[in-house]
Amino acid sequence: MTTLTTGKQYGLYINGKWEQTAEMMEVLNKYNQEVTAHISVAEKEHVDAAVQGAKEAVKAPFSPYARYEVLMKAAQLLVERCEEFAQVLALEVGKPIRESRGEIERAAQTLVISAEEAKRIHGEGIPVEAAPGSENRMAFTVRVPVGVIAAITPFNVPVNLVCHKIGPALAAGNSVVLKPAEVTPICALMLAELMEEAGLPKGRLQVLTGDGAKIGEWLLENKDVNMFTFTGSPRVGEYIRSKAGLRKVALELGNNSATIVHNDANIEQAASLIAQKSFNNAGQVCISVQRVYVQEDIFASFIALLKQKTEKLVVGDPSDESTDIGPMIRIGEAERVESWVNEAVEQGATIALGGKRNGALYEPTILTHVNDDMKVCRQEVFGPVVSVATYKEKDEVIAKVNDSDYGLQAGLFTNDLQFAMKASREIEVGGLIVNDASAYRVDHMPYGGVKNSGNGKEGPKYAIEEMTEERIIVLNL
Ligand SMILES: NC(=O)C1=CN([C@@H]2O[C@H](COP(=O)(O)OP(=O)(O)OC[C@H]3O[C@@H](n4cnc5c(N)ncnc54)[C@H](O)[C@@H]3O)[C@@H](O)[C@H]2O)C=CC1
Ligand SMILES: O=C(O)[C@H](O)CS(=O)(=O)O
Numbered sequence: 001m002t003t004l005t006t007g008k009q010y011g012l013y014i015n016g017k018w019e020q021t022a023e024m025m026e027v028l029n030k031y032n033q034e035v036t037a038h039i040s041v042a043e044k045e046h047v048d049a050a051v052q053g054a055k056e057a058v059k060a061p062f063s064p065y066a067r068y069e070v071l072m073k074a075a076q077l078l079v080e081r082c083e084e085f086a087q088v089l090a091l092e093v094g095k096p097i098r099e100s101r102g103e104i105e106r107a108a109q110t111l112v113i114s115a116e117e118a119k120r121i122h123g124e125g126i127p128v129e130a131a132p133g134s135e136n137r138m139a140f141t142v143r144v145p146v147g148v149i150a151a152i153t154p155f156n157v158p159v160n161l162v163c164h165k166i167g168p169a170l171a172a173g174n175s176v177v178l179k180p181a182e183v184t185p186i187c188a189l190m191l192a193e194l195m196e197e198a199g200l201p202k203g204r205l206q207v208l209t210g211d212g213a214k215i216g217e218w219l220l221e222n223k224d225v226n227m228f229t230f231t232g233s234p235r236v237g238e239y240i241r242s243k244a245g246l247r248k249v250a251l252e253l254g255n256n257s258a259t260i261v262h263n264d265a266n267i268e269q270a271a272s273l274i275a276q277k278s279f280n281n282a283g284q285v286c287i288s289v290q291r292v293y294v295q296e297d298i299f300a301s302f303i304a305l306l307k308q309k310t311e312k313l314v315v316g317d318p319s320d321e322s323t324d325i326g327p328m329i330r331i332g333e334a335e336r337v338e339s340w341v342n343e344a345v346e347q348g349a350t351i352a353l354g355g356k357r358n359g360a361l362y363e364p365t366i367l368t369h370v371n372d373d374m375k376v377c378r379q380e381v382f383g384p385v386v387s388v389a390t391y392k393e394k395d396e397v398i399a400k401v402n403d404s405d406y407g408l409q410a411g412l413f414t415n416d417l418q419f420a421m422k423a424s425r426e427i428e429v430g431g432l433i434v435n436d437a438s439a440y441r442v443d444h445m446p447y448g449g450v451k452n453s454g455n456g457k458e459g460p461k462y463a464i465e466e467m468t469e470e471r472i473i474v475l476n477l
Pocket of ligand 2: 077155156160161284285286358441
Protein backbone atom coordinates (compact mmCIF):
# COMPACT_ATOMS: atom_id res chain seq x y z
CA MET A 1 0.00 0.00 0.00
CA THR A 2 1.32 3.43 -0.92
CA THR A 3 1.56 6.32 1.46
CA LEU A 4 1.38 9.95 0.49
CA THR A 5 4.89 11.25 0.90
CA THR A 6 6.47 14.27 -0.67
CA GLY A 7 7.71 13.49 -4.14
CA LYS A 8 5.70 10.30 -4.60
CA GLN A 9 4.68 9.72 -8.22
CA TYR A 10 1.47 7.88 -9.06
CA GLY A 11 0.65 6.08 -12.28
CA LEU A 12 -2.61 5.47 -14.12
CA TYR A 13 -4.31 2.17 -13.27
CA ILE A 14 -5.13 0.46 -16.55
CA ASN A 15 -5.97 -3.24 -16.90
CA GLY A 16 -4.50 -4.02 -13.51
CA LYS A 17 -1.15 -2.34 -14.25
CA TRP A 18 0.30 0.93 -13.03
CA GLU A 19 1.49 3.13 -15.86
CA GLN A 20 3.38 6.35 -15.28
CA THR A 21 3.19 9.03 -17.94
CA ALA A 22 5.92 11.44 -19.05
CA GLU A 23 3.78 14.42 -18.14
CA MET A 24 2.89 14.67 -14.47
CA MET A 25 0.58 16.94 -12.48
CA GLU A 26 1.16 18.27 -8.96
CA VAL A 27 -1.05 17.47 -6.00
CA LEU A 28 -0.88 20.09 -3.25
CA ASN A 29 -1.14 19.86 0.49
CA LYS A 30 -4.16 22.13 0.82
CA TYR A 31 -3.10 23.57 4.17
CA ASN A 32 0.43 24.72 3.36
CA GLN A 33 0.15 24.70 -0.47
CA GLU A 34 3.32 22.58 -0.78
CA VAL A 35 3.59 19.98 -3.53
CA THR A 36 3.02 16.66 -1.85
CA ALA A 37 2.83 14.20 -4.75
CA HIS A 38 2.58 13.94 -8.52
CA ILE A 39 -0.02 12.13 -10.60
CA SER A 40 0.11 10.88 -14.15
CA VAL A 41 -1.70 12.73 -16.91
CA ALA A 42 -3.76 10.47 -19.16
CA GLU A 43 -3.82 11.01 -22.93
CA LYS A 44 -6.49 9.81 -25.35
CA GLU A 45 -4.67 6.50 -25.92
CA HIS A 46 -4.84 5.75 -22.17
CA VAL A 47 -8.54 6.56 -22.06
CA ASP A 48 -9.24 4.27 -24.99
CA ALA A 49 -7.12 1.47 -23.51
CA ALA A 50 -8.93 1.76 -20.19
CA VAL A 51 -12.37 1.65 -21.84
CA GLN A 52 -11.36 -1.26 -24.06
CA GLY A 53 -10.01 -3.17 -21.03
CA ALA A 54 -13.20 -2.44 -19.10
CA LYS A 55 -15.27 -3.70 -22.02
CA GLU A 56 -13.30 -6.95 -22.19
CA ALA A 57 -13.43 -7.43 -18.40
CA VAL A 58 -17.20 -7.18 -18.26
CA LYS A 59 -17.48 -10.27 -20.47
CA ALA A 60 -15.66 -12.48 -17.93
CA PRO A 61 -17.78 -14.32 -15.33
CA PHE A 62 -18.06 -12.50 -11.99
CA SER A 63 -20.89 -13.97 -9.97
CA PRO A 64 -22.97 -11.97 -7.49
CA TYR A 65 -21.42 -13.93 -4.62
CA ALA A 66 -17.89 -13.24 -5.90
CA ARG A 67 -18.77 -9.53 -6.14
CA TYR A 68 -20.10 -9.69 -2.58
CA GLU A 69 -16.88 -11.27 -1.33
CA VAL A 70 -14.62 -8.74 -3.08
CA LEU A 71 -16.59 -5.75 -1.82
CA MET A 72 -16.76 -7.11 1.74
CA LYS A 73 -13.01 -7.74 1.71
CA ALA A 74 -12.40 -4.22 0.37
CA ALA A 75 -14.54 -2.80 3.18
CA GLN A 76 -12.56 -4.77 5.74
CA LEU A 77 -9.24 -3.55 4.30
CA LEU A 78 -10.51 0.02 4.32
CA VAL A 79 -11.43 -0.23 8.00
CA GLU A 80 -7.97 -1.64 8.75
CA ARG A 81 -6.34 1.26 6.87
CA CYS A 82 -8.69 3.95 8.11
CA GLU A 83 -5.91 6.01 9.66
CA GLU A 84 -3.71 5.89 6.56
CA PHE A 85 -6.56 6.98 4.28
CA ALA A 86 -7.68 9.64 6.75
CA GLN A 87 -4.20 11.17 6.88
CA VAL A 88 -4.17 11.37 3.08
CA LEU A 89 -7.61 12.99 3.06
CA ALA A 90 -6.44 15.57 5.57
CA LEU A 91 -3.55 16.43 3.24
CA GLU A 92 -5.13 16.32 -0.19
CA VAL A 93 -8.55 17.75 0.71
CA GLY A 94 -7.60 19.76 3.79
CA LYS A 95 -10.41 17.96 5.64
CA PRO A 96 -9.95 17.95 9.44
CA ILE A 97 -8.57 14.63 10.60
CA ARG A 98 -11.55 13.68 12.79
CA GLU A 99 -13.93 14.36 9.91
CA SER A 100 -11.62 12.46 7.55
CA ARG A 101 -11.83 9.37 9.73
CA GLY A 102 -15.62 9.70 9.63
CA GLU A 103 -15.53 9.74 5.83
CA ILE A 104 -13.47 6.53 5.71
CA GLU A 105 -15.80 4.77 8.14
CA ARG A 106 -18.78 5.79 5.99
CA ALA A 107 -16.98 4.69 2.80
CA ALA A 108 -16.41 1.24 4.29
CA GLN A 109 -20.13 1.08 5.07
CA THR A 110 -20.93 2.09 1.49
CA LEU A 111 -18.89 -0.88 0.29
CA VAL A 112 -20.59 -3.22 2.76
CA ILE A 113 -24.04 -2.03 1.65
CA SER A 114 -23.02 -2.46 -2.00
CA ALA A 115 -21.79 -5.99 -1.23
CA GLU A 116 -25.09 -6.86 0.39
CA GLU A 117 -27.04 -5.44 -2.53
CA ALA A 118 -25.01 -7.58 -4.96
CA LYS A 119 -26.94 -10.58 -3.59
CA ARG A 120 -30.35 -8.93 -3.88
CA ILE A 121 -30.48 -7.85 -7.51
CA HIS A 122 -33.64 -9.36 -8.90
CA GLY A 123 -36.42 -8.96 -11.43
CA GLU A 124 -40.10 -9.81 -11.09
CA GLY A 125 -42.72 -12.11 -12.52
CA ILE A 126 -44.85 -10.45 -15.20
CA PRO A 127 -48.34 -11.95 -15.74
CA VAL A 128 -48.27 -11.90 -19.55
CA GLU A 129 -50.72 -14.82 -19.51
CA ALA A 130 -53.38 -12.29 -18.48
CA ALA A 131 -53.39 -10.87 -22.02
CA PRO A 132 -55.84 -12.51 -24.47
CA GLY A 133 -53.92 -14.88 -26.75
CA SER A 134 -50.98 -15.20 -24.30
CA GLU A 135 -52.58 -17.87 -22.08
CA ASN A 136 -49.73 -20.32 -22.67
CA ARG A 137 -46.96 -17.88 -21.88
CA MET A 138 -45.01 -16.93 -18.76
CA ALA A 139 -42.61 -14.05 -18.26
CA PHE A 140 -40.15 -12.59 -15.79
CA THR A 141 -37.59 -9.82 -15.78
CA VAL A 142 -33.91 -9.94 -14.96
CA ARG A 143 -31.59 -7.01 -14.31
CA VAL A 144 -28.43 -7.04 -16.42
CA PRO A 145 -25.35 -4.82 -16.05
CA VAL A 146 -25.21 -1.80 -18.38
CA GLY A 147 -21.56 -2.64 -19.22
CA VAL A 148 -18.85 0.02 -19.01
CA ILE A 149 -19.58 2.89 -16.63
CA ALA A 150 -17.54 6.09 -16.60
CA ALA A 151 -17.55 7.49 -13.06
CA ILE A 152 -16.46 11.10 -12.62
CA THR A 153 -16.13 12.39 -9.07
CA PRO A 154 -15.62 15.72 -7.24
CA PHE A 155 -12.92 16.88 -4.84
CA ASN A 156 -14.84 17.25 -1.60
CA VAL A 157 -15.61 13.67 -0.48
CA PRO A 158 -13.10 11.75 -2.59
CA VAL A 159 -13.34 8.38 -0.86
CA ASN A 160 -17.00 7.97 0.01
CA LEU A 161 -18.30 9.50 -3.22
CA VAL A 162 -15.97 7.23 -5.22
CA CYS A 163 -17.27 4.25 -3.22
CA HIS A 164 -20.84 5.38 -4.00
CA LYS A 165 -19.99 4.88 -7.66
CA ILE A 166 -17.65 1.90 -7.80
CA GLY A 167 -19.47 -0.05 -5.04
CA PRO A 168 -22.88 -0.27 -6.76
CA ALA A 169 -21.38 -0.44 -10.28
CA LEU A 170 -19.24 -3.48 -9.40
CA ALA A 171 -22.01 -5.03 -7.30
CA ALA A 172 -24.24 -4.90 -10.38
CA GLY A 173 -21.63 -6.64 -12.54
CA ASN A 174 -20.31 -3.66 -14.49
CA SER A 175 -16.79 -2.42 -15.18
CA VAL A 176 -15.83 1.08 -14.12
CA VAL A 177 -13.52 3.69 -15.60
CA LEU A 178 -12.99 6.12 -12.74
CA LYS A 179 -11.87 9.72 -13.21
CA PRO A 180 -11.33 11.28 -9.79
CA ALA A 181 -11.00 15.05 -9.28
CA GLU A 182 -7.53 16.22 -10.28
CA VAL A 183 -6.98 18.08 -7.00
CA THR A 184 -7.81 15.07 -4.78
CA PRO A 185 -6.87 11.92 -6.74
CA ILE A 186 -4.60 10.04 -4.34
CA CYS A 187 -7.24 8.31 -2.25
CA ALA A 188 -8.89 7.00 -5.43
CA LEU A 189 -5.58 5.48 -6.53
CA MET A 190 -5.15 3.94 -3.08
CA LEU A 191 -8.66 2.51 -3.38
CA ALA A 192 -7.69 0.85 -6.67
CA GLU A 193 -4.77 -0.85 -4.91
CA LEU A 194 -7.09 -1.95 -2.15
CA MET A 195 -9.65 -3.33 -4.62
CA GLU A 196 -6.93 -5.33 -6.34
CA GLU A 197 -5.82 -6.73 -2.99
CA ALA A 198 -9.45 -7.60 -2.22
CA GLY A 199 -9.46 -9.77 -5.33
CA LEU A 200 -11.22 -7.61 -7.90
CA PRO A 201 -10.61 -9.16 -11.34
CA LYS A 202 -8.26 -7.14 -13.53
CA GLY A 203 -9.92 -4.64 -15.82
CA ARG A 204 -13.09 -4.28 -13.73
CA LEU A 205 -11.74 -1.01 -12.32
CA GLN A 206 -9.62 1.44 -14.28
CA VAL A 207 -8.43 4.76 -12.85
CA LEU A 208 -7.45 7.68 -15.05
CA THR A 209 -5.98 10.89 -13.65
CA GLY A 210 -5.11 14.17 -15.31
CA ASP A 211 -7.02 16.98 -16.96
CA GLY A 212 -10.73 16.54 -16.14
CA ALA A 213 -12.09 18.34 -19.19
CA LYS A 214 -9.85 16.44 -21.64
CA ILE A 215 -10.43 13.02 -20.11
CA GLY A 216 -14.14 13.77 -19.89
CA GLU A 217 -14.21 14.66 -23.57
CA TRP A 218 -12.38 11.45 -24.59
CA LEU A 219 -14.73 9.37 -22.46
CA LEU A 220 -17.74 11.09 -24.03
CA GLU A 221 -16.35 10.45 -27.52
CA ASN A 222 -15.81 6.74 -26.79
CA LYS A 223 -19.00 4.89 -27.75
CA ASP A 224 -17.98 1.82 -25.72
CA VAL A 225 -18.86 3.74 -22.55
CA ASN A 226 -22.45 2.74 -21.80
CA MET A 227 -23.22 5.05 -18.89
CA PHE A 228 -21.91 8.19 -17.17
CA THR A 229 -22.31 8.65 -13.44
CA PHE A 230 -21.17 12.11 -12.42
CA THR A 231 -21.00 14.06 -9.18
CA GLY A 232 -19.88 17.66 -9.43
CA SER A 233 -20.90 21.08 -10.65
CA PRO A 234 -24.11 21.72 -12.60
CA ARG A 235 -22.01 23.27 -15.41
CA VAL A 236 -20.07 20.06 -16.07
CA GLY A 237 -23.10 17.85 -15.38
CA GLU A 238 -25.15 19.64 -18.00
CA TYR A 239 -22.28 19.36 -20.48
CA ILE A 240 -21.99 15.60 -19.93
CA ARG A 241 -25.72 15.16 -20.44
CA SER A 242 -25.63 17.21 -23.63
CA LYS A 243 -22.82 15.07 -25.09
CA ALA A 244 -23.80 11.62 -23.84
CA GLY A 245 -26.53 11.20 -26.45
CA LEU A 246 -28.85 8.29 -25.76
CA ARG A 247 -26.57 6.72 -23.15
CA LYS A 248 -27.58 6.58 -19.49
CA VAL A 249 -26.51 9.52 -17.34
CA ALA A 250 -26.88 9.93 -13.57
CA LEU A 251 -26.08 13.37 -12.14
CA GLU A 252 -25.50 14.47 -8.54
CA LEU A 253 -25.02 18.23 -8.74
CA GLY A 254 -25.00 21.33 -6.57
CA ASN A 255 -27.41 22.91 -4.13
CA ASN A 256 -27.92 26.04 -2.00
CA SER A 257 -29.52 24.08 0.81
CA ALA A 258 -32.13 25.69 2.99
CA THR A 259 -33.09 24.84 6.56
CA ILE A 260 -36.18 26.27 8.29
CA VAL A 261 -36.36 26.87 12.04
CA HIS A 262 -39.98 27.29 13.09
CA ASN A 263 -41.05 29.02 16.31
CA ASP A 264 -42.14 25.75 17.98
CA ALA A 265 -38.79 24.03 17.39
CA ASN A 266 -36.16 23.11 19.94
CA ILE A 267 -33.90 26.04 19.05
CA GLU A 268 -30.98 24.81 21.14
CA GLN A 269 -30.94 21.61 19.08
CA ALA A 270 -31.46 23.55 15.84
CA ALA A 271 -28.60 25.96 16.56
CA SER A 272 -26.22 23.10 17.49
CA LEU A 273 -26.95 21.09 14.37
CA ILE A 274 -26.86 24.13 12.09
CA ALA A 275 -23.56 25.32 13.58
CA GLN A 276 -22.09 21.92 12.81
CA LYS A 277 -23.67 21.29 9.43
CA SER A 278 -23.02 24.67 7.87
CA PHE A 279 -19.28 24.38 8.27
CA ASN A 280 -18.28 20.72 7.91
CA ASN A 281 -15.47 20.37 5.36
CA ALA A 282 -15.36 24.20 5.28
CA GLY A 283 -18.89 24.19 3.84
CA GLN A 284 -17.75 22.21 0.78
CA VAL A 285 -20.59 19.72 1.04
CA CYS A 286 -23.44 20.00 -1.41
CA ILE A 287 -26.10 19.63 1.30
CA SER A 288 -24.26 22.01 3.64
CA VAL A 289 -26.66 24.47 5.25
CA GLN A 290 -26.43 27.70 3.26
CA ARG A 291 -29.79 29.45 3.78
CA VAL A 292 -31.48 29.43 7.18
CA TYR A 293 -35.02 30.78 7.49
CA VAL A 294 -35.99 31.48 11.09
CA GLN A 295 -39.51 32.38 12.18
CA GLU A 296 -39.24 36.06 13.20
CA ASP A 297 -40.42 35.53 16.84
CA ILE A 298 -37.32 33.47 17.66
CA PHE A 299 -34.75 35.21 15.43
CA ALA A 300 -32.85 37.04 18.21
CA SER A 301 -32.52 34.03 20.48
CA PHE A 302 -31.63 31.71 17.58
CA ILE A 303 -28.87 34.00 16.27
CA ALA A 304 -27.38 34.38 19.75
CA LEU A 305 -27.20 30.60 20.13
CA LEU A 306 -25.87 30.03 16.62
CA LYS A 307 -23.08 32.58 17.19
CA GLN A 308 -22.23 31.10 20.56
CA LYS A 309 -21.86 27.60 19.09
CA THR A 310 -20.07 28.67 15.92
CA GLU A 311 -17.53 30.74 17.86
CA LYS A 312 -16.28 27.53 19.46
CA LEU A 313 -15.24 26.01 16.11
CA VAL A 314 -11.47 25.80 15.71
CA VAL A 315 -10.06 26.87 12.34
CA GLY A 316 -6.61 25.66 11.35
CA ASP A 317 -4.35 22.75 10.46
CA PRO A 318 -6.49 19.77 9.36
CA SER A 319 -4.00 17.29 10.79
CA ASP A 320 -4.49 18.77 14.26
CA GLU A 321 -6.97 16.74 16.35
CA SER A 322 -8.63 19.90 17.67
CA THR A 323 -9.38 21.44 14.27
CA ASP A 324 -13.00 21.71 13.13
CA ILE A 325 -12.51 23.74 9.95
CA GLY A 326 -9.58 23.38 7.57
CA PRO A 327 -8.67 25.22 4.38
CA MET A 328 -10.84 25.45 1.31
CA ILE A 329 -9.71 23.47 -1.71
CA ARG A 330 -7.89 26.42 -3.32
CA ILE A 331 -6.86 29.90 -2.21
CA GLY A 332 -8.85 31.14 -5.23
CA GLU A 333 -12.01 29.49 -3.87
CA ALA A 334 -11.54 31.20 -0.48
CA GLU A 335 -11.05 34.50 -2.36
CA ARG A 336 -14.29 33.90 -4.27
CA VAL A 337 -16.18 33.29 -1.02
CA GLU A 338 -14.62 36.43 0.47
CA SER A 339 -15.75 38.47 -2.54
CA TRP A 340 -19.33 37.11 -2.36
CA VAL A 341 -19.52 37.99 1.34
CA ASN A 342 -18.11 41.48 0.69
CA GLU A 343 -20.61 41.99 -2.11
CA ALA A 344 -23.47 40.91 0.17
CA VAL A 345 -22.29 43.43 2.78
CA GLU A 346 -22.23 46.18 0.14
CA GLN A 347 -25.81 45.19 -0.69
CA GLY A 348 -26.94 45.52 2.93
CA ALA A 349 -26.02 42.25 4.69
CA THR A 350 -24.47 42.23 8.16
CA ILE A 351 -21.62 39.96 9.22
CA ALA A 352 -22.79 38.54 12.54
CA LEU A 353 -19.65 36.40 12.86
CA GLY A 354 -16.49 35.66 10.87
CA GLY A 355 -15.91 37.18 7.46
CA LYS A 356 -12.11 37.00 7.45
CA ARG A 357 -9.76 35.07 5.19
CA ASN A 358 -6.19 33.88 5.73
CA GLY A 359 -4.92 32.23 2.55
CA ALA A 360 -7.21 29.26 1.88
CA LEU A 361 -8.71 29.43 5.38
CA TYR A 362 -12.03 31.24 5.61
CA GLU A 363 -13.63 31.79 8.99
CA PRO A 364 -17.04 30.25 9.66
CA THR A 365 -19.26 33.15 8.75
CA ILE A 366 -22.84 34.03 9.68
CA LEU A 367 -24.65 36.69 7.66
CA THR A 368 -27.91 38.38 8.60
CA HIS A 369 -30.06 41.04 6.84
CA VAL A 370 -29.62 39.12 3.61
CA ASN A 371 -32.03 39.03 0.71
CA ASP A 372 -32.73 36.10 -1.58
CA ASP A 373 -31.07 37.69 -4.60
CA MET A 374 -27.62 38.07 -3.08
CA LYS A 375 -25.11 35.56 -4.50
CA VAL A 376 -24.65 34.08 -1.02
CA CYS A 377 -28.32 33.03 -1.12
CA ARG A 378 -29.12 32.60 -4.81
CA GLN A 379 -26.02 30.68 -5.95
CA GLU A 380 -24.14 27.77 -4.39
CA VAL A 381 -21.51 29.15 -1.96
CA PHE A 382 -19.71 25.82 -1.38
CA GLY A 383 -17.84 27.48 1.48
CA PRO A 384 -18.22 28.14 5.23
CA VAL A 385 -20.91 30.81 5.00
CA VAL A 386 -24.47 30.61 6.28
CA SER A 387 -27.08 33.32 5.67
CA VAL A 388 -29.93 33.73 8.14
CA ALA A 389 -33.20 35.43 7.16
CA THR A 390 -36.62 35.67 8.80
CA TYR A 391 -40.16 34.74 7.78
CA LYS A 392 -43.64 35.16 9.24
CA GLU A 393 -45.85 32.48 7.69
CA LYS A 394 -45.47 28.84 6.67
CA ASP A 395 -46.53 29.39 3.04
CA GLU A 396 -44.09 32.27 2.76
CA VAL A 397 -41.12 30.21 3.92
CA ILE A 398 -41.98 27.25 1.70
CA ALA A 399 -42.05 29.65 -1.26
CA LYS A 400 -38.65 31.04 -0.22
CA VAL A 401 -37.09 27.57 0.01
CA ASN A 402 -38.51 26.72 -3.42
CA ASP A 403 -37.28 29.97 -4.96
CA SER A 404 -34.07 28.27 -6.01
CA ASP A 405 -32.68 26.66 -9.15
CA TYR A 406 -31.66 23.74 -6.96
CA GLY A 407 -33.47 21.00 -5.05
CA LEU A 408 -31.23 18.43 -3.38
CA GLN A 409 -32.19 18.41 0.32
CA ALA A 410 -33.73 20.78 2.84
CA GLY A 411 -34.10 20.77 6.63
CA LEU A 412 -37.05 21.74 8.82
CA PHE A 413 -37.04 22.13 12.58
CA THR A 414 -40.60 22.00 13.92
CA ASN A 415 -42.76 20.02 16.29
CA ASP A 416 -45.89 20.82 14.30
CA LEU A 417 -46.78 17.60 12.49
CA GLN A 418 -49.13 19.44 10.12
CA PHE A 419 -46.32 21.79 9.07
CA ALA A 420 -43.90 18.89 8.64
CA MET A 421 -46.35 17.06 6.39
CA LYS A 422 -47.25 20.20 4.42
CA ALA A 423 -43.52 20.83 3.85
CA SER A 424 -43.00 17.19 2.81
CA ARG A 425 -45.61 17.67 0.10
CA GLU A 426 -44.68 21.17 -1.05
CA ILE A 427 -40.90 21.62 -0.75
CA GLU A 428 -39.26 20.77 -4.07
CA VAL A 429 -36.30 18.59 -3.08
CA GLY A 430 -35.01 15.04 -3.27
CA GLY A 431 -35.05 14.80 0.53
CA LEU A 432 -36.61 16.72 3.43
CA ILE A 433 -35.01 16.23 6.83
CA VAL A 434 -37.35 17.01 9.74
CA ASN A 435 -35.79 18.12 13.02
CA ASP A 436 -32.33 18.13 11.55
CA ALA A 437 -30.47 20.32 9.07
CA SER A 438 -30.33 19.71 5.32
CA ALA A 439 -26.92 18.01 5.62
CA TYR A 440 -28.12 14.64 6.88
CA ARG A 441 -27.15 11.58 4.88
CA VAL A 442 -26.65 7.92 5.66
CA ASP A 443 -25.30 5.81 2.88
CA HIS A 444 -28.15 3.40 2.22
CA MET A 445 -30.81 6.04 1.80
CA PRO A 446 -31.86 7.31 -1.66
CA TYR A 447 -29.90 10.47 -2.32
CA GLY A 448 -30.29 12.78 -5.27
CA GLY A 449 -31.95 15.97 -6.32
CA VAL A 450 -34.48 17.65 -8.56
CA LYS A 451 -34.16 20.79 -10.72
CA ASN A 452 -30.49 21.80 -11.23
CA SER A 453 -29.38 19.43 -8.46
CA GLY A 454 -29.45 16.60 -10.97
CA ASN A 455 -31.29 13.36 -11.51
CA GLY A 456 -30.85 9.72 -10.69
CA LYS A 457 -30.43 8.47 -7.15
CA GLU A 458 -27.42 7.24 -5.22
CA GLY A 459 -27.38 4.89 -2.25
CA PRO A 460 -26.28 1.43 -3.46
CA LYS A 461 -29.76 -0.09 -3.92
CA TYR A 462 -30.93 2.91 -5.95
CA ALA A 463 -27.68 3.34 -7.87
CA ILE A 464 -27.89 -0.33 -8.89
CA GLU A 465 -31.28 0.38 -10.45
CA GLU A 466 -29.62 3.11 -12.51
CA MET A 467 -26.65 0.88 -13.33
CA THR A 468 -28.63 -2.11 -14.62
CA GLU A 469 -31.08 -2.61 -17.46
CA GLU A 470 -34.35 -4.44 -16.98
CA ARG A 471 -34.74 -7.26 -19.50
CA ILE A 472 -37.94 -9.26 -19.96
CA ILE A 473 -37.84 -12.98 -20.75
CA VAL A 474 -41.03 -14.43 -22.25
CA LEU A 475 -41.55 -18.21 -22.39
CA ASN A 476 -43.93 -19.63 -24.99
CA LEU A 477 -44.85 -22.94 -23.37
N1 LIG B 1 -24.91 16.22 -5.34
C1 LIG B 1 -23.81 15.73 -4.81
O1 LIG B 1 -23.81 14.62 -4.29
C2 LIG B 1 -22.53 16.51 -4.82
C3 LIG B 1 -22.35 17.61 -5.64
N2 LIG B 1 -21.16 18.28 -5.63
C4 LIG B 1 -21.00 19.47 -6.44
O2 LIG B 1 -19.72 19.48 -7.06
C5 LIG B 1 -19.22 20.78 -7.18
C6 LIG B 1 -17.82 20.88 -6.61
O3 LIG B 1 -17.02 19.85 -7.04
P1 LIG B 1 -15.92 20.07 -8.18
O4 LIG B 1 -14.99 18.93 -8.08
O5 LIG B 1 -15.36 21.44 -8.11
O6 LIG B 1 -16.85 20.00 -9.47
P2 LIG B 1 -16.43 19.98 -11.02
O7 LIG B 1 -17.69 19.85 -11.76
O8 LIG B 1 -15.51 21.08 -11.34
O9 LIG B 1 -15.57 18.65 -11.16
C7 LIG B 1 -16.14 17.39 -10.90
C8 LIG B 1 -15.39 16.35 -11.74
O10 LIG B 1 -15.64 16.61 -13.11
C9 LIG B 1 -14.41 16.60 -13.83
N3 LIG B 1 -14.57 17.46 -15.01
C10 LIG B 1 -14.26 18.76 -15.16
N4 LIG B 1 -14.58 19.18 -16.41
C11 LIG B 1 -15.11 18.10 -17.05
C12 LIG B 1 -15.65 17.89 -18.36
N5 LIG B 1 -15.70 18.87 -19.26
N6 LIG B 1 -16.13 16.67 -18.66
C13 LIG B 1 -16.11 15.67 -17.76
N7 LIG B 1 -15.59 15.80 -16.52
C14 LIG B 1 -15.11 17.00 -16.16
C15 LIG B 1 -13.43 17.10 -12.79
O11 LIG B 1 -12.12 16.76 -13.17
C16 LIG B 1 -13.90 16.36 -11.56
O12 LIG B 1 -13.43 15.03 -11.57
C17 LIG B 1 -20.21 21.65 -6.44
O13 LIG B 1 -21.09 22.26 -7.35
C18 LIG B 1 -20.97 20.67 -5.59
O14 LIG B 1 -22.23 21.05 -5.21
C19 LIG B 1 -20.14 17.89 -4.85
C20 LIG B 1 -20.28 16.81 -4.03
C21 LIG B 1 -21.47 16.04 -3.95
O1 LIG C 1 -23.00 15.95 -1.48
C1 LIG C 1 -21.99 15.87 -0.84
O2 LIG C 1 -21.14 16.75 -0.71
C2 LIG C 1 -21.90 14.59 -0.16
O3 LIG C 1 -22.61 13.64 -0.87
C3 LIG C 1 -22.48 14.71 1.19
S1 LIG C 1 -21.97 13.40 2.14
O4 LIG C 1 -22.21 12.14 1.40
O5 LIG C 1 -20.55 13.55 2.40
O6 LIG C 1 -22.75 13.40 3.36
